Amino acid sequence: MDLKLPNPIRPAFTKSEREDTTIVNIGPSHPATHGTIQIVAELDGERILRADVHCGYLHRGFEKECEAHTWHNLIPYVDRLNYCSALINNFAYCDAVETLMGIEITPRTKYLRTLLAEYSRIADHLTCVAAALMELGAMTAFLYLVMLRDYIYEHLADLTGARLTYSYGRIGGLARDLPDGWLKRLEEILVQYDDFVGRVHGLVDRNRIFIDRMRNVACLSTADAVNWGYTGPILRSTGVPRDLRKDTPYLAYAELDFEVPTGIKGDNYDRYYVRMREMDESVHMIRQLVDLLQEKGQGPINVEDRRCVLPPKQLVYGEIESLINHFKLVMEGPQVPAGEVYVAHESANGELGFYLVSTGGGTPYKVHCRAPSFVHMGGAHRMLEGYQLADIVPTFGSINMIGGECDR
Amino acid sequence: MSSRTIPIRPETQKSAAFEYIATRKDELIGWARKFSLFPYPFVTACCGMEFMSVSSTPYDTDRFGAALPRFTPRQSDLLMVVGTITHKQAPVLLKVWEQMCEPKWVLAFGVCATSGGFYNNYAAVQGIDRILPVDVYVPGCPPRPEMVIDGIMKLQDKIANQQHLIVNDRF
Amino acid sequence: MSAIFERIREALASRAGEVSVAHGVLVLQVAPGAVLEVAGALKEDFRFDLFLDVTAVDWLPREPRFEVVWHFYSTMHKLRVRVKARVAEAEPVVGSLTGLYGSAHFMERECHEMYGIVFSGNADLRPILLYEGFKGHPLRKDYPKEREQPLVPYREGYEMPGGE
Helix, strand or coil: CCCCCCCCCCCCCCCCCCCCCEEEEECCCCCCCCCCCEEEEEEECCEEEEEEEECCCCCCCHHHHHCCCCCCCCHHHHHCCCHHHHHHHHHHHHHHHHHHHCCCCCHHHHHHHHHHHHHHHHHHHHHHHHHHHHHHCCHHHHHHHHHHHHHHHHHHHHHHCCCCCCCCEECCEECCCCCCCHHHHHHHHHHHHHHHHHHHHHHHCCCHHHHHHHCCCCCCCHHHHHHCCCCCHHHHHCCCCCCHHHHCCCCCHHHCCCCCCCCCCCCHHHHHHHHHHHHHHHHHHHHHHHHHHHHHCCCCCCCCCCCCCCCCHHHHHHCHHHHHHHHHHHHCCCCCCCEEEEEEEEECCEEEEEEEEECCCCCCCEEEEECHHHHHHHHHHHHHCCCEHHHHHHHHHHHCCCHHHHHC | CCCCCCCCCCCCCCCHHHHHHHHHHHHHHHHHHHCCCCEEEEECCCHHHHHHHHHCCCCCHHHHCCCCCCCCHHHCCEEEEECCCECCCHHHHHHHHHHCCCCCEEEEECHHHHHCCCCCCCCECCCHHHCCCCCEEECCCCCCHHHHHHHHHHHHHHHHHCCCCCCCCCC | CCHHHHHHHHHHCCCEEEEEEECCEEEEEECHHHHHHHHHHHHHCCCCCEEEEEEEEECCCCCCCEEEEEEEEECCCCEEEEEEEEECCCCCEEECCCCCCCCHHHHHHHHHHHHCCEEECCCCCCCCCCCCCCCCCCCCCCCCCCCCCCCCCCCCCCCCCCCC
């Protein structure tokens, strides 16, 4: 091949310090690094001495796109940040804009958003655990969990129209209400969840090989975790029950009864188990929310606020004020008052924050997404150094780096 | 023909038996190749989730022979570019494609690989056909698994009907 | 507002220009030279142990042009603080927080490559989301959104974008 291709990165080290070590490049097109991470590692035999983690291969210019679109138009873009649990991103972004506009959502939307956020969290954890187990060789567990995840995707496609990137949240509410029979199917899926996840527990939890590969690998202490910015299941696996849903409750979490699972030593096994237990807690929360929805969550889903909610179609075709309102909302965007806000939700990976700066127009001045995966990549070398080359696979699987969120 | 009539085309003297055997050979090789695709899933973004779905139950690419992913370009023949390719990733993609041996096909999975998707900015390549030749484009953001299977079937039709030169440039 | 915010306001009133509360977050406007001190005080005295984020806002054509924004969270008090500093385009230098928080490494690299803010004290300001050879700082308001800088030549029939 006579085409000379440039190297897009500059590694931190190109020469090994000792005579007997090798420098190896892993990625970015690699099955274990989820296709977008490159690690330049200095190896002493099988042991990693230094690791230089490079991300950015999926940087799609989200923040620059944001400055060229209206507040409504960004909802599909934020979906594709953490694409495994896209609804959580939608709701976090809509919450941030609603805070800036001073809108309070209706009770039905509050319960529905919480329910769907937990449902998305289950889908994300299923993907993470399935991919991690498959990379260790447990193909059966992968097939069970991905089939379960497929049930969730099809079910959400009934509600939102899309399997993966829903664009369902709206500023001031949601896109549409639940169709008939949706809650009944939800209960069927939750029963199927118990069955499949029970089988995966049986296959994997006390499996000698699994324990040997995951226990005491990539241990992280709490002080280290906080210093390197870890939040979410990784921080909880080190032993501290820090969860934004409990610490700074938002949406309907204050009314729910749930526990925050924690690990003991912050190794790969703890991260796997914390995620499995979090899924169980999410199922418990969803069942409570279905009851809450029947009792206290009847009513409209969209707030009656013409600054951001599109008027009903009959009015748009019937009267001139609604037509103009619709036109201005679509062409110019909702007029958000000037100011700035930082709102964080607990996404499946940790603290997902949106920092919005508005100068009072229909398009944002700046949107910044504080992505948990990006921060976690900053500290990933601490979890890789000192362990073996083959441990990169389970460690990466347990960090749950989502490229869309990491590189934005 | 008698020795006084000239052939219809002066360049090649085609032999009917040779053409018949070459066509049957193409059909046989085409059949074998289309049902034993070894994809290299170059997964970057959200479409990767749909790739995982289409590889497992109930959609299952194994039924089409395209199940076994080979994560090395030396052993694969179908490059599935799944997800957005950014300018940073482009040299990596081109290197992987160059390292694959003939015959090789490229499937652009998702609208970001087809045309850049809705990322029209400094970072995303506006369609991988700017850097590689593409055989099948599967649009969608992300495409439903059925669409991907349709794309694979179209690729299989293309492989079945194309010419497979195995010995030299005529056979 | 809350007791902790009051204590911070009293302790840092001299070093911080303006102190306000916006949507539940304490906002401290400081001079660029005072950022390290304020961040150190927040970490040591007030237990703001989790460094969330550093980013910048480009206020072209206002002077000073950039406003660098840091967010901190305290796992003990469960509160957030935002620190802001305005820096000019001619000398966009602020202190680096890599000595206090490990998570600052990657985030400062991103802020540097996107806006051009220089974090003195951070020895490693390589591009992280962009690639070697990318010229310019894309999130600045004067960088056109669609200006691509391809690393790989395009095939025949596609026009390469004009050089930077």
